[in-house]
Amino acid sequence: VKAQAEEKQDLITLTSDFGLRDYFVGVMKGVLLQQLPAARLIDITHEIPRHDVLSAAFVLKEVFPYFPSGTIHLAVVDPGVGTARRKIILKTAGQLFVAPDNGILSYILQEKDCRTYAVENTPLFPFEKSATFAGRDHFAPITALLAKGILPEKLGAEVFDAKRIEGLEPKKMRQGLVGKIIYFDHFGNAVTNLSREILGERLENPKDLRAKLKGHSIRGLQESYESGQNSGASLMINSSGLLEVFLSCENAKKILNLHLMDEILMT
């Protein structure tokens, strides 16, 4: 049983805004491997736009359901590095997350049976000062302790106020359903927080779907990126079941001048 548990807990994913050009990712991997020579490290992405906690939160939301129980997800997008923001561990569905308490786990916190812990300064994990590289000094070492089988509750007390980014839920307003852009993929497609479930009966007549986004009126739901050709801004339900705004073969973000948290109104 012990062997099995160890086998499970050596799978660690890495998500950051460190970029792939420098030594930062390599250092973090070294810290993990020095503690856990058998760890299997899986890069999710290190190209999160700098300090973009919202985009990192979305990436974690998208990837974690596909990983096996026992996976530990280390996520470091940390504009508050060097400040007093907490270091948290989140446990849900047999997976663990280690991250700064800055909203990066906002979506994961919506899962059932989440338990969060704020890591404390104890002999088990004595804080070293880290003004600029908490990934190396705090988050990777915490991850290594968890991977070795230390329970989250040994590292800190349970907390119930982990930070959540506000305004991630769609709203039903008088003029219609109001959603937001919550992610841009690297093609510039704009992913919204409007899921197939929330859109519900609006999807029954795809041709009649109508949206307003920054002065643009968009009509109809396309079945693929190709079917939107020549028709300007287009809508589709993407592979995550979310409404997505795209321009066929173009960068919608740039051409339509879109930003994260821009509102989209479904009339």
Add this chain to the structure above:
Amino acid sequence: VKAQAEEKQDLITLTSDFGLRDYFVGVMKGVLLQQLPAARLIDITHEIPRHDVLSAAFVLKEVFPYFPSGTIHLAVVDPGVGTARRKIILKTAGQLFVAPDNGILSYILQEKDCRTYAVENTPLFPFEKSATFAGRDHFAPITALLAKGILPEKLGAEVFDAKRIEGLEPKKMRQGLVGKIIYFDHFGNAVTNLSREILGERLENPKDLRAKLKGHSIRGLQESYESGQNSGASLMINSSGLLEVFLSCENAKKILNLHLMDEILMT
């Protein structure tokens, strides 16, 4: 014996045009690891230009001979995602390839003793609809089944008409040997389909080698990228044994305005 086979088949390479910035690669890795917690995933590249099947085909051709028997290569560059294009498995020299049937395996299909199978909708692998993310919904699950030891022939019938990109072979014309640009590396060097073997006796007097490419006349064969300095467009035999067009310290693709499948004439 069984243990050995399993050890061999847990090595999976990944090639795609998903980019490294988003969650797509992470999701595909999760799907594989959920089925095969011990899988060892090797990224070849996820920076294939979007929908560029020809470049992906070349990358696979270049890397597969260096991998050990038992490796499974998962390759997803899939402009036809959501259409009826087939999902194929190719077996050659003890290695397996899983990919859309769109020409991405064109070069591998030239190997001896290739066998190709078109994956079918069966209880063993019931298709789920996948309009936009077949890497997650189809190709990674097929790869996982193969890695678990399921034989390709259990997943679909053998086929003999897997798609090959046309025109990849050089032609002997009246005016000379006509090759094509089949790949650009990230420095902008242009790799052609003219191998050392095909060029044959033309290489015996390297100084006399003459080529015409988009109006440019190029003369002589350089021994290295450095030896071409100050001489405009230059030719060399690259590390794969293929004729390559380069500009020392410059981007030949941009400056000479080259494109994939542009013809090069050896006079």
Add this chain to the structure above:
Amino acid sequence: VKAQAEEKQDLITLTSDFGLRDYFVGVMKGVLLQQLPAARLIDITHEIPRHDVLSAAFVLKEVFPYFPSGTIHLAVVDPGVGTARRKIILKTAGQLFVAPDNGILSYILQEKDCRTYAVENTPLFPFEKSATFAGRDHFAPITALLAKGILPEKLGAEVFDAKRIEGLEPKKMRQGLVGKIIYFDHFGNAVTNLSREILGERLENPKDLRAKLKGHSIRGLQESYESGQNSGASLMINSSGLLEVFLSCENAKKILNLHLMDEILMT
């Protein structure tokens, strides 16, 4: 004991300027895995600027102390590929480095108890000609031999003149302490060779710290990237303990027109 040694030596890091778009990294991984199917390959970075030996040297310096004993670091930034520059193996603190002898190990050579070996043409490792891809033809195969337990001294004679980049040490001049920019991170922050130790008592009154860099006068030491806001070029001690020049939220390299080896004068 043998099993333990093997377990240790299958950890191989990869550092290069090959970029992530092409097949070069994949080929090098294949060569290693064909020889060592159980090798665990850790990408440090493949985005070193082309032929930038100095930056590669800094990345290796930064990452290696975090890796466990037994790690083999394969580093290929090799502007002299195809020339007679030597292939060296460096052993220090239980770790091994395999690289061209071009200064890429300059910092590692400053470690105590370094031993360096120049790989020779022997039956154990018969050189193949490699005009353009020594990573595949020389350095990966050498790495594989070491990982299999072959001792460095079996591959070549010990040498005492491995190439070191000149001028990497700060100098005490009449006008003050003169350092140099030795690395730019991908945000354009400029890392100098002035360590906390070398700066010594200059750091006792952080507000009084004064530097001159390409005509810019900089005053004061910031505690974080944020604290430098609105104040033009700023100084801080970075996560490696080195003085760093930055512009808050801007690219200091571009805006201040900085280059590697530019001098910084501490007055």
